[in-house]
Amino acid sequence: xxxxxxxxxxxxxxxxxxxxxxxxxxxxxxxxxxxxxxxxxxxxxxxxxxxxxxxxxxxxxxxxxxxxxxxxxxxxxxxxxxxxxxxxxxxxxxxxxxxxxxxxxxxxxxxxxxxxxxxxxxxxxxxxxxxxxxxxxxxxxxxxxxxxxxxxxxxxxxxxxxxxxxxxxxxxxxxxxxxxxxxxxxxxxxxxxxxxxxxxxxxxxxxxxxxxxxxxxxxxxxxxxxxxxxxxxxxxxxx
Numbered sequence: 001x002x003x004x005x006x007x008x009x010x011x012x013x014x015x016x017x018x019x020x021x022x023x024x025x026x027x028x029x030x031x032x033x034x035x036x037x038x039x040x041x042x043x044x045x046x047x048x049x050x051x052x053x054x055x056x057x058x059x060x061x062x063x064x065x066x067x068x069x070x071x072x073x074x075x076x077x078x079x080x081x082x083x084x085x086x087x088x089x090x091x092x093x094x095x096x097x098x099x100x101x102x103x104x105x106x107x108x109x110x111x112x113x114x115x116x117x118x119x120x121x122x123x124x125x126x127x128x129x130x131x132x133x134x135x136x137x138x139x140x141x142x143x144x145x146x147x148x149x150x151x152x153x154x155x156x157x158x159x160x161x162x163x164x165x166x167x168x169x170x171x172x173x174x175x176x177x178x179x180x181x182x183x184x185x186x187x188x189x190x191x192x193x194x195x196x197x198x199x200x201x202x203x204x205x206x207x208x209x210x211x212x213x214x215x216x217x218x219x220x221x222x223x224x225x226x227x228x229x230x231x232x233x234x235x236x237x238x239x
Contacts, residue, residue: 049108061093152181
């Protein structure tokens with residue numbers, strides 16, 4: 001939903017990326033630094049009840065992580081491994097955020113139900129990202145969904161920060177909304193993949209009957225390599 005903002009975000013980040021391009025810092029290093037910083041902040045601060053401070057730390061490292069795509073384009077080092085690393089590190093950072101919130105609900109909030117909701121958000125968010133990645137690896141269009149990673153982080157972190165400032169009820173509401181939005185988004189992607197597969201079915205049958213073993217081998221190769229055009233890093237967290 002917020003993907004329309006990515007060109008504007010890229011323009012804002014470009015000056016910082018140009019400065020970093022003059023240094024030995026690599027896009028992959030930024031990806032790893034952002035993940036480590038965000039994970040450490042969430043796991044150290046959320047369980048101890050420092051919700052607002054944790055959100056500030058996470059937000060700062062999200063911005064650092066977003067720079068990797070800009071730096072990669074400026075340096076001309078975008079590639080398949082960078083996209084793979086970026087997506088994988090995103091899953092780790094997301095897990096840290098929701099694990100930290102779940103720990104806070106158990107240790108400080110004494111609310112096992114909301115701890116379970118936080119863990120549900122963790123799992124459903126991973127499924128949302130996996131559905132898109134798996135569909136695109138098979139050559140299916142699946143670039144849909146209400147709650148991509150950017151939206152999921154906003155829905156999680158903004159209420160968490162407000163709760164840290166003493167605003168009541170906002171965090172439980174945010175987590176329940178996020179849980180519902182993740183389920184809807186997963187469903188949207190399953191439907192999109194099914195429709196894409198149905199559209200491709202006649203061509204697939206034709207290619208299979210004409211090409212024989214060679215066509216089958218090409219299809220396996222495309223699925224293994226992520227299709228003809230592998231995803232690259234983006235300026236904003238996706239998935």
